[in-house]
Amino acid sequence: MLERYGHGGDLRTAEETYGFPARQFIDFSSNMNPFGPPEGVKRVLLQYAEQIDRYPDPAVRGLRAKLAQLHRVDEQSILIGNGAAELIDLVVRAIKPTMTALAYPCFTEYGDAIIKAGGSITPVMLSPENDFALTESMLAECNARFYMFGSPNNPTGQLVDPTLIMKLVYRGATVVVDEAFMDFIPEEEKFTLIREAAVNERLFVIRSMTKFYAIPGIRLGYMVGAPQQITALRKLQVPWSVNSLAQLIGEAVLDEQEYAARTMEWLKDERPWLIGRLEELGLRVIPGAVNYLLVQLPERPGLTAASLQYEMGRMGVLIRDASHFIGLDDSYCRFAIKLRHQNKWLLQALERGLSKFQEAGIR
Known part of the structure; x- marks a missing residue:
């Protein structure tokens, strides 16, 4: 296997x-970009030997500033992590949900993080007859206070309607949206919830930088949430979670238009x-x-x-x-x-x- x-x-x-x-x-x-890493990554690698003896920036300020400009959000709304997997685990440990709704099939690490944190899972089973699309009717009888969704979902590739997610938030639930593959969506602005997450205490969006830029060996991702929530999460994060090479590569790839x-x-x-x-x-x-x-x-x-x-x-x-x-x-x-x-x-x-x-x- x-x-x-x-x-x-x-x-x-x-x-x-x-x-x-x-x-x-x-x-x-x-599921990596088949073009391989962009040229900016190679340039960083060639120059990195001269910087390896220095500590990384503990606040990851350079990359946070570029991401804030890209998404038009406050820098204080962004937390950089050692890949999306660290951030999934981190947000679950911070919120400590007793019951979480997951729409299956989905990324296995959602459930793993919840179980490790001592929580329980309410399954919402997506239907093959409906091409595994998540609908409002599937959530109608679900009373969970915490939800995690992939949009686009892994492994189905289906997007989740942003209005459906916001309805859950408005009725008092906390929702984490994993947008690890959103960079591949031509109409990204229509589906991403990054700007909503930056101002709403009950909404978090997680992004990966490894899929689109083909750098899985460099663990790098980020989370967007309300500033006070991001501050609390940062206090729980392992110090020096994001090494200096990852920070430099993250800054470089964002210039690769x-x-x-x-x-x-x-x-x-x-x-x-x-x-x-x-x-x-x-x-x-x-x-x-x-x-x-x-x-x-x-x-x-x-x-x-x-x-x-x-x-x-x-x-x-x-x-x-x-x-x-x-x-x-x-x-x-x-x-x-x-x-x-x-x-x-x-x-x-x-x-x-x-x-x-x-x-x-x-x-």
Whole structure:
């Protein structure tokens, strides 16, 4: 099982499972920008040796200032963290909710953070018949005082209607919105709740900087909330949580306007192209909105997400077995969207892998 530690992108486990060196895999299990890090990251790395003997800024002032300007919010509304995962854990520890509503399937670390903090979970099960979209009717009978949503949601790729979230806030609930993949949305301004979070004590928005800028090895994310809430969270944060290299890279990538435009142009064309090819192979594609696709496999003897993952791994192509997400069965996989030549490799491996199960059924 490639998801031994609960995530995609585990190349060390892939090496141990299939016996290939990491560089020989094409990894569709991890949802990173396929262009790789922008040029600004390389420049920072080349210069960093001259600064490694200095302490990082404990207040992360340079990056906070740039993010505040980008989102047009107060700097005091921003908290930088060691990836979105740290901030998810931090906000749960700070609020200590006794009962939290989670819409399944969703990012596994939401539930992990809640359980570690001693809380309980009220499940809101998203429906495959409704393409896993969250609707107001699903929340009508939910009386939780704390909610966590992914928008876009992982693994479904579905956005959550911002008005639905604000209705929960207005009726007195506290809501955390994980917008880790929001950078990939062309109409980001229509869906993000960053500016609302900056002035509302019951709303928090978490962003990742590692997905869009392809820097997962540098743990970097940020949270936006009302200044008094952010101050309280900062007091609970581990000192020196964000190292100086991460801070410098974060500042550098925000200047990469050409890189961002190229990414959006690529996704606009590549996403519908890949969806069409996957549907031609008989897969059902869930209509999400980002740089990954949740798909349902056709019914064939012996064909499951795990068995297909193993067959494709033997061909050097890694995919995510999505059955490990609560609310999905063993017919669901998740694929990152990559560059055209890489996506063709995915399709070729899929066709070969699927044909093995078709042949098994005939025999």
